[in-house]
Amino acid sequence: MKRTGKGMIPFWDYIGIEETLLEKGYAELKITIQPQLLQGRGTVHGGVIATLIDAAVGSAVRSSLSEAESASTVELKVNYTRPGIGEYLVAKSTLSHRGKTLAVGEVKIEDSSGKLVALGSATYMIFSAKKA
Template sequence: MKEHVQELLDECLSGATDEDLLILKQLLEGVKRKKDNENGSIIGGIFAMEREVKDGNFEISIPITPVTHNSLQIVHGGVTATLVDSAMGTLANMVLPEGYGAVTTNLNVHYLAPGIGDRLTAQATVVHQGSKTIVVDGKVISSDGKIVAHSTGSFFIFQKKR
């Protein structure tokens, strides 16, 4: 396996542009962050997610890089959705008692502006917490303060297996 990965890496490096090298660097740094437990998932590692509890809400921020771009050189809508779902889902799990988890059952994203600038930050706030579901409100904001997307999500609460 290691030999195959090395061959693939060598092939990707051969004739790589500066942008290709930047992308490879971010992907490899993401794997390292996951391996070093700096991020809990490979998605968090690759997108270099930084998490913060701020003013009683939860935020996740990512840099805007070629890894996040679509063919129009703006942040791909799926990346925006992943960012806001990660923020809302993490918050939903944070408010639960030990031994319980929550998973997304519905995600509604309204795209309002292009994802441009240096960073995107997703903010999440609990709207309702019941015994079976949690409803969370989310916003994605660009580094210039524009709201890129508004989202709501429903999360099903379950007891984790022991």
């Protein structure tokens, strides 16, 4: 199973996303809330939450890929339920479908007190390496 690490996804490093658990078809990611991630009212910017949803589904998808496969986001859906506040956010993602060319995952994002901040889903296209 392919793993991420420091430097594997530079954007994750830049905003502070950490992959804390990865199992086949399941991933948990954590992001510590820092001032640079906030919008004008002092809560986590919606774009950060959307990024966390995309990243969490991406990890769950990656856990299902063979060495000859890769994947890319083709659709993303976010439902914001409450402001992102506290010390950190945790995204828990499960694959609900893994076909030959498409994978669909669902995500719940909770704050550090366990309150639901957002629900999301994403669809990924699966690519197979072409044989020479």
